[in-house]
Amino acid sequence: MVDMSSHYVRSQMLAQEAPPSNTTGLGAWLRQNLFATPKDAVLTILALLVLAWLIPDAVNWLFIKAVWSGADRTVCATTEQVGGIQPAGWSGACWAFVQSRFSMFIFGRYPLEERWRPILVGVMLVALLVPMLIPKVPRKGLNAALLFVIFPIVAFYLLLGGVFGLSHVETANWGGLMVTLILSFVGIAVSLPAGILLALGRRSKMPVIKTLCIIFIEVIRGVPLITVLFMASVMLPLFLPAGVNFDKFLRALVGVSIFAAAYMAEVIRGGLQAIPKGQYEGADSLGLGYWQKIRLIILPQAIKLVIPGIVNTFIGMFKDTSLVMIIGMFDLLGIINQSFSDASWATPVTPVTGLIFAGFMYWLFCFGMSRYSAFMERHLDTGHKR
Structure with missing residues (x-):
């Protein structure tokens, strides 16, 4: 009998071939992301036309015509003068103003x-x-x-x-980016564990704890942050005994933290509700206590599911710290707004430049948090990996 298996079983693997040329490279990326359909192509072309119209003027104002150094408003007042008397036009961005006030923007009056x-x-x-x-x-x-x-x-x-x-150094002299970062760090460090406890309390089977958590969350979420800050800064001292008082900055920290904790509680609760009932039953079958079950089984899965919501709350809180200006504290945006009243830098381009700088700083931190969130999602996304 003749063994025919050698005629049908390959003894060596074929060499790996290169992918089709139309699926790799810049051309493939453009086709897949920008020109996949006629509608995508039209929108891409319109977007490119808008950018071509806006970007040159923006670059010209922000960088080319901008003034980068100087001692006062005279360097940013005009681009040139006609006959040494009449100004011919306003300059570009006044980065000299930002450079002159940079240390104040970071530290305030420290x-x-x-x-x-x-x-x-x-x-x-x-x-x-x-x-x-x-x-x-x-x-x-x-x-x-x-x-x-x-x-x-x-x-x-x-x-x-x-x-x-x-x-x-009194907290009244604190300001600028320093205050923004302190408020954000404390708010993040307090709101996450407090939000977890509130979310667990809201799902508790004990009526008193559940009711108290629901009342706290709904009341705080039902009012704007400005109201919470006013309550903490103005009305709280009225309820304290005579001679007892808290620093205004500490009151702002408390107000921002409890406001963020209420929103964080609902984000965490959404993650807890997304956990299948079988996970709870499996933990119970292992004989784990309530806190062991929550800490080892339920909470790690719930937090992984709601990372985008958690980071979104952090980003919102970071930007909302600018509202402390309402109660007389000057964070980054507040100290920049206060600098506009300086007569030595009073020009039409100074406020716009200062606000662009503030927006860039807020974007820098918020974009960093967003990118780290995306990194952690990829790092923890083990459920569908092979």
């Missing part, structure tokens, strides 16, 4: 000789935050303890002073 303290706090924050955000860096527990427990205490005494020979 004393110049003491600004090494917020700089040191910023370096400590970066040194602790970066390892926390990189998944492969070990000892996350120690890192979290240093970042969320030790660091706030050290930063508080460094910034406020009054101890260890440091001069006292």
Whole structure:
């Protein structure tokens, strides 16, 4: 009998062939993303025409005609003069104004000789935050303890002073980007765990706890942040005993934190409701207690599902910190608006330049949070990987 298997079974694999030329490269990307259909092609062409119309003037105003250095408004007032008397036209962006006021935009009225303290706090924050955000860096527990427990205490005494020979700096002198970052960091650090507890409380089977959590969440979410800040800044002292008072900045921190916590609770609750009932039953079958079940089984899955919602809440809170200007605190946007009243820089282009700078700074931080959110989604998306 003749063995015919050798005629049909391949003993060597074929060499891998290159993909079709029309599926790779710049041309393929353009066809797939910009010119896939006639409608996409029309929209792409219209968008390119709009950009071609807007970008040259924007680049010309922002960079080419812009003034980059100078001591006062005279450098930004005009591009040239006719006969040395009549101005011929306004200049481009007045980046000299931003350069002159840059330190104030970052630190507010914090004393110049003491600004090494917020700089040191910023370096400590970066040194602790970066390892926390990189998944492969070990000892996350120690890192979290240093970042969320030790660091706030050290930063508080460094910034406020009054101890260890440091001069006292009142919070009324704090301002600029420093205040924005402090409000955001505290709000994020407080709102996430508080939101988790509120979400668990709202789903609790104990009527008292459930009712209290529902009332807190619905009341806070039912009013704007400005109302919460006014309550914390103006009305709270009226309910305190005589002689008892809290710093205005601390009241703003509390107001922003509880407002963000109410919204965070609903985001977390959405993740908890998305977990299949079988996960709860499986945890119960293993004999796990309530907190073990939540900590080890339910909460990790729920948080992974709602990462976009969590980061969206953080981004909204970061931008909403500008509302503290209403209660007399000057964050980044507030200190820039206050600088517009300086007569030495009073030109038509100064406010626009300052607001563009503020918008760019807000976009920089918000875009960074958005990109990190996308990175974490890809890193944790293990459910459909092969």
